[in-house]
Amino acid sequence: MNVEDQVLAELSELRSAVSGVEGCVVATSDGLLVAHILPEEEQSQVAALIATLVAVARQSVQITGRGALLEAAIRGTSGYLAVYAVGDSAVLAVLGRPDLNVALLQLRTRPVVSRLITLSSSFARFATGPSLRTPAR
Numbered sequence: 001m002n003v004e005d006q007v008l009a010e011l012s013e014l015r016s017a018v019s020g021v022e023g024c025v026v027a028t029s030d031g032l033l034v035a036h037i038l039p040e041e042e043q044s045q046v047a048a049l050i051a052t053l054v055a056v057a058r059q060s061v062q063i064t065g066r067g068a069l070l071e072a073a074i075r076g077t078s079g080y081l082a083v084y085a086v087g088d089s090a091v092l093a094v095l096g097r098p099d100l101n102v103a104l105l106q107l108r109t110r111p112v113v114s115r116l117i118t119l120s121s122s123f124a125r126f127a128t129g130p131s132l133r134t135p136a137r
Contacts, residue, residue, distance in 0.1 A: 003034075003119055003122040003123070004034070004035050006119055007026050007034055007035040007116065007119060008035050008037070010112050010115055010116060011024040011025075011026065011035060011036070011037045012037060013112070014094070014108060014109060014112050015037055017108050018096075018100070018101065018104055018105050018108050019099075019100075019101070020079075020096045020097045020098075020099050020100030020101065020105075021094055021095070021096050021100065021105070022039060022079070022095045022096060022097055023036070023037050023038040023039055023094075023095040024036065024037050024038070024092065024093065024094050024095070025037075025038055025043065025046055025047055025050060025092070025093045026086065026090060026091070026092050026116060027047035027048070027050055027051050027090065027091050027093075028051065028089060028090055028091075028123050028124075029051055029054070029055070029088065029089050029090060029091060030051060031047055031048035031049075031050075031051035031052065032047065032123075033047035034047075034090065034123050038095070046093070050081075050083055050091050050093040051091050053072075053081075053083055053093075054069065054072075054083050054084075054085055054091040057069050057072045057083065058085065068085070069085045070084070070085060071083065071084045071085070071106065071109070073102055073106075078098065079095065079096050079097045079098050079100065080094075080095070080096040080097075080098075080100050080102060080105075081093060081094075081095055081096075082094045082096065082102065082105060082106075082109070084109055084113050085113075086113055086116045086117055086120055087117045087120050089120045089121075089123060089124075090116065090120045090123050092109070092112070092113060092116060094109065
């Protein structure tokens, strides 16, 4: 199984395991899309945005003495955006509805992040332009 299929399997499993998850995206730390399950049309823009968000969050926790960034959750009027550092080289974002159980999401996402870290060394090739695929619903 290639790395894209492995990442998509992780994202699909996470979406199935946590009620309220609408979409997921994995990107490199510099904003290049690796894989996604997103309803949005502009997946590349979402990838770049979450990479920027994680970079700012990472710097914020370091400056305030909170250590290394693990995760951050943002709540908006229409739901949640949770972002996770996947080591130093990638990011995971999860988009959720307002009824998302954030505690359950965090519990279920931590092992996914660990598995994505083991795959992240293969993400370097995305700088040359991957074949972007999404799973069938």
